[in-house]
Amino acid sequence: MTRPRVAVSILGATGTVGQQFVRLLAGHPWFEIVQVAASAQSVGKPYADAVRWRDAGPIPENVAGLIVRRCDPTLDAPIAFSALDASLAGPLEQGLAAAGVQVVSNASSHRMDPLVPLLIPEVNPDHLGLLAAQRKARGWTGGIVANPNCSTAAIVLGLAPLHRAFGVERLVVATMQAVSGAGYPGVASLDIVGNVVPWIGGEEEKIEQETRKLFGEYAAGVVEEALITVSAHTNRVPVVDGHLAVLSVGFRTRPGVQDAVAAIEAFRPSAAVAALPSTPARPVVFDSRVDRPQPRLDLLAGDGMTVTVGRVRPCPLLDLRLVVLGHNTVRGAAGAAIQNAELLVAAGEVTG
Amino acid sequence: MTRPRVAVSILGATGTVGQQFVRLLAGHPWFEIVQVAASAQSVGKPYADAVRWRDAGPIPENVAGLIVRRCDPTLDAPIAFSALDASLAGPLEQGLAAAGVQVVSNASSHRMDPLVPLLIPEVNPDHLGLLAAQRKARGWTGGIVANPNCSTAAIVLGLAPLHRAFGVERLVVATMQAVSGAGYPGVASLDIVGNVVPWIGGEEEKIEQETRKLFGEYAAGVVEEALITVSAHTNRVPVVDGHLAVLSVGFRTRPGVQDAVAAIEAFRPSAAVAALPSTPARPVVFDSRVDRPQPRLDLLAGDGMTVTVGRVRPCPLLDLRLVVLGHNTVRGAAGAAIQNAELLVAAGEVTG
Amino acid sequence: MTRPRVAVSILGATGTVGQQFVRLLAGHPWFEIVQVAASAQSVGKPYADAVRWRDAGPIPENVAGLIVRRCDPTLDAPIAFSALDASLAGPLEQGLAAAGVQVVSNASSHRMDPLVPLLIPEVNPDHLGLLAAQRKARGWTGGIVANPNCSTAAIVLGLAPLHRAFGVERLVVATMQAVSGAGYPGVASLDIVGNVVPWIGGEEEKIEQETRKLFGEYAAGVVEEALITVSAHTNRVPVVDGHLAVLSVGFRTRPGVQDAVAAIEAFRPSAAVAALPSTPARPVVFDSRVDRPQPRLDLLAGDGMTVTVGRVRPCPLLDLRLVVLGHNTVRGAAGAAIQNAELLVAAGEVTG
Amino acid sequence: MTRPRVAVSILGATGTVGQQFVRLLAGHPWFEIVQVAASAQSVGKPYADAVRWRDAGPIPENVAGLIVRRCDPTLDAPIAFSALDASLAGPLEQGLAAAGVQVVSNASSHRMDPLVPLLIPEVNPDHLGLLAAQRKARGWTGGIVANPNCSTAAIVLGLAPLHRAFGVERLVVATMQAVSGAGYPGVASLDIVGNVVPWIGGEEEKIEQETRKLFGEYAAGVVEEALITVSAHTNRVPVVDGHLAVLSVGFRTRPGVQDAVAAIEAFRPSAAVAALPSTPARPVVFDSRVDRPQPRLDLLAGDGMTVTVGRVRPCPLLDLRLVVLGHNTVRGAAGAAIQNAELLVAAGEVTG
Secondary structure: OOOOOEEEEEEOOOOHHHHHHHHHHOOOOOEEEEEEEOOHHHOOOEHHHHOOOOOOOOOOHHHHOOEOEOOOOOOOOOEEEEOOOHHHHHHHHHHHHHOOOEEEEOOOOOOOOOOOOEOOOOOOHHHHHHHHHHHHHHOOOOEEEEOOOHHHHHHHHHHHHHHHHHOEEEEEEEEEEOHHHHOOOOOEHHHHOOOOEOOOOOHHHHHHHHHHHHOOEEEOOEEEOOOOEEEEEEEEOOOOOOEEEEEEEEEOOOOOHHHHHHHHHHOOOOHHHHOOOOOOOOOEEEEOOOOOOOHHHHOOHHHHOOEEEEEEEEOOOOOEEEEEEEOOOHHHHHHHHHHHHHHHHHOOOOOO | OOOOOEEEEEEOOOOHHHHHHHHHHOOOOOEEEEEEEOOHHHOOOEHHHHOOOOOOOOOOHHHHOOEOEOOOOOOOOOEEEEOOOHHHHHHHHHHHHHOOOEEEEOOOOOOOOOOOOEOOOOOOHHHHHHHHHHHHHHOOOOEEEEOOOHHHHHHHHHHHHHHHHHOEEEEEEEEEEOHHHHOOOOOEHHHHOOOOEOOOOOHHHHHHHHHHHHOOEEEOOEEEOOOOEEEEEEEEOOOOOOEEEEEEEEEOOOOOHHHHHHHHHHOOOOHHHHOOOOOOOOOEEEEOOOOOOOHHHHOOHHHHOOEEEEEEEEOOOOOEEEEEEEOOOHHHHHHHHHHHHHHHHHOOOOOO | OOOOOEEEEEEOOOOHHHHHHHHHHOOOOOEEEEEEEOOHHHOOOEHHHHOOOOOOOOOOHHHHOOEOEOOOOOOOOOEEEEOOOHHHHHHHHHHHHHOOOEEEEOOOOOOOOOOOOEOOOOOOHHHHHHHHHHHHHHOOOOEEEEOOOHHHHHHHHHHHHHHHHHOEEEEEEEEEEOHHHHOOOOOEHHHHOOOOEOOOOOHHHHHHHHHHHHOOEEEOOEEEOOOOEEEEEEEEOOOOOOEEEEEEEEEOOOOOHHHHHHHHHHOOOOHHHHOOOOOOOOOEEEEOOOOOOOHHHHOOHHHHOOEEEEEEEEOOOOOEEEEEEEOOOHHHHHHHHHHHHHHHHHOOOOOO | OOOOOEEEEEEOOOOHHHHHHHHHHOOOOOEEEEEEEOOOOOOOOEHHHHOOOOOOOOOOHHHHOOEOEOOOOOOOOOEEEEOOOHHHHHHHHHHHHHOOOEEEEOOOOOOOOOOOOEOOOOOOHHHHHHHHHHHHHHOOOOEEEEOOOHHHHHHHHHHHHHHHHHOEEEEEEEEEEOHHHHOOOOOEHHHHOOOOEOOOOOHHHHHHHHHHHHOOEEEOOEEEOOOOEEEEEEEEOOOOOOEEEEEEEEEOOOOOHHHHHHHHHHOOOOHHHHOOOOOOOOOEEEEOOOOOOOHHHHOOHHHHOOEEEEEEEEOOOOOEEEEEEEOOOHHHHHHHHHHHHHHHHHOOOOOO
């Protein structure tokens, strides 16, 4: 199937996640960046001049020369990827949706809005059904979909095979999160070199809430949140990329270790989701080595879109313990949003 | 009170923990190092030549010239501090105890022996009562006492005020442990720079077992382990010193956050334990700042003998969540053993 | 000798260096902080509320309650320690000097002013003679003295014994500088975790210029700069505290390695400088171990005021190679300024 | 051109560099691994069982099942890649050369042997002429070629465009080297986390000697070393991969900065060398950004075979200063050896 590429814009294009969008969309078979937007001090400059480009490779040619625009509803590409700060994203994204744009957001602003689909295509693609209700309730011709927080993305996708098979009911999770999760400049080196900071503002609440919504049941325009009790401990560690999480999990039906591993290894996306360009062949893999996964070694599984699970073992208190690793700026941010946009296109929700 | 200092020997004196003993015992009011022992390649050399001294300061003068001896029962100082590897400590420590030496061990070999007191003086000084039973059962004129594993030391001491007041019953704990906990050379830099390793061999089992013994009830020559279900996740992080742990805790009597903080702040050692030279004024302190404790900033509280607790907050699954930090080579190793030896002296168990 | 303590103010008291002043002046025998000043958002608050205190210990009691004032000439303590950014320090420090205050500055603004003494008390205490010329030329009743840049301080003090004995003429120096040298938030963790940045803005020029002034000859109200050709390469490394420098040095009189070591080991401050409270017993020490000095291990020599030199060996191109380590926020910033103020007091330049 | 792939063996196949050979040779168009050899404890096991595989990806299938053999002359593949420790490589490599094998060595044992070509194909491919003299003098039917030390490789290749154009005569170089350069387990994390070690055993001598040989003139079976005075300062930093070096350079003909940059940008390998599979399109690139190159960001230029040069600027003492970065385990080890083997094949020196 060849189709003309869908024009897309990037909101917040000069930041860390914005740059990740530019990098991941270079050569994308379905999407073409035609507009970039950022804050006032960048407006009017060519993207190459406005950005402090951090990637090792060069800025993709077709983007380098784009003149940075304001983040406002004059952005008229059919899809807008939002890498905006949560403090700004709310009204801007709504304005674009009202103007007919399909906003695919990485911001937290609308994730818990009952009418906004919070999506991981391998986990809950049916939540896309909320879009019709959203359009109707809000009177928008466009819409908003969101991907989860970076650590939630890895945790929920890593648990998805087990939830589907055995029903997650209780979860204690402790994260060890990379500094790239805080953007740039983000975490001061004085705070984190040779250190751990046992606190990330707002992160524990996000993991607890978003997990319930992502595993929720969709029916008739409503997502009913899953009844899962989640207790999160979030920590920042001196790692560049890759969020690691250690989990104690209780299930409706207690699985043995071998059952759990088998469920993970059997997990495959639906055919429709497997056909999306960003969906990896194996969204979740199990690594049987005793000391894996590790952020630096296992980060790039599935080009950053695969979550790695390891150390599945009994839990003395709940049922099982395990370790989950995900790439926070790919599966946990820009890559997740791009995959969501692909799902929208495949579902016919984008009329470019 | 002035008394003559008790002569002590150090087993494994050239290793990381052995050096920490030498450093911490410099100028100690009660103890004087008179013998150092190490492995075959060091025997016969002056300590200063045998050791790869890592501390910034110089080797204490009275130790630098001691000739390194074999680790065997000819070491006849009344107290032997053991910094031996667990693979070697078992029979060596027993031989010394049989020969009349009071062995104060940091090794794991005898920690779970029902006749060996596993001690944190602020937590369970009455467990010292096991020594009489030990002597009788084993026919020793000396004895063996042990301090807990480095991460257990911080976790149990941090929980002690809450256990005393509310009764810990369930615990999920995830640790982020410093590289010094693995000795030298220990963790390869290729494994840990910019990385996390979610596995430390044997560590989870130690935390789970030792916690129950430390919180156990002593009566009539027997320690009955506490009925606490512990689930541990142990991780290595690129931090030099200081083990951090995040905990979800369930209690017999559920405390509010303010009750818990009040219990921590009211916690004081008994007068007898407070009088030991190594006991800090406040063995456990509460830090109310949202992002504390942190290893690099809070490591040296109480010269490394104080455990810092922070982020006491409700747990959606159990009762409370909190963060605990302890100095792994002081409170979790050499400092702990020295304090144990002080307890022995104060209790009249050492007849130098 | 007991004398009443001199009242001092701290400009920029809430920043990294400002906090270091507060910490190092706690219990200082000669000085007492009576005024703290900072930027507009802090003015009017108690210091304890305005500062994000980073030190492990508590804020000294006598400072915690001081109300933060504006940085302006109403600060009337006889000595003002300036921890201001260079972008702000220039006119503020001049205003205070005009108003009769002796400004002891860590800022770079006036370091190369021919009338401002740039001081390391062990190296060039006679440069203090510039103050009379300064007062006369500027019409000030107070004055300004400066300490060198953090890396220059270590390099020049480390070289001082050799310069005195053999005359440094040519110097190639490469630094590896800690992140604390950039203040807080300073270097972003994304830039430096697992990385090196081979550039620090303006630093190479500072080392090259300040070295010549510090080693300059004072006579009759003028410092004639030393004729030393300096080539600096400055690099940021993921170290918390401690600037390391590797040097190739050419001398007027080529010394052998043993001559050089002997000169370092014989180096002592003058009696007047040795009597200052902040002067360490040995301002420069030589470490003969093959792999020393190292930032993490040797940082605290002389409570951070001693520079450690190691690896003195022949240089195939110039005469000698060596390694120098200094504590950048003590000997390279607040500690240096405090020692300078002590020198002023001892020289009768402060009339409190 | 299609030709049958040449069979190769790997000596020291289970170590860090050995694994890098296995990784880089997967899918190589000219070479096929048919034998792997390692130390006694690995002999007889399938490679997959003997190796502690550290790469994120899987072990290449054709190698995983090879039974590990002894390192001895029964290895009869026409080419042997040697990843042996220098302590073992000497006689083993000679034995293989005597037995007719072309040994392509990463070990230091024979690098300075006047009859062994020390090669960087883009720099001194004509040194291959030594092989005929080597065969004759030693009576071998095979031979030995070597690639330089990991830091020398980057320094010399980075300087090659300037040496060719202006004649390097004097060099002061300070390196900041990654921990992977020391193999596994290599540098202890306790030595390097948050630290710098200003010493790497033997490294400074290697840089000084190998630079002169690599830039030497070949004629009539002899390499006459270049008359370059080199002074090296080598340092270990907490970086995973990538050796950074800062250089002050004096030339026969002093170039301006723009001349130097132009020479770097114009540098291309000869057509014969450009045709080798491992030769990157641009072996040396210039990065004009003020704070580049940086190890973590620029490591993978040219898949690790390109050296990046930055910060070309005047030197107050010599002529120019600059920064060079190279990938130490690719351009500085396995990748270099593979490219050398390609050069041998292209030159008709391998008769498989």
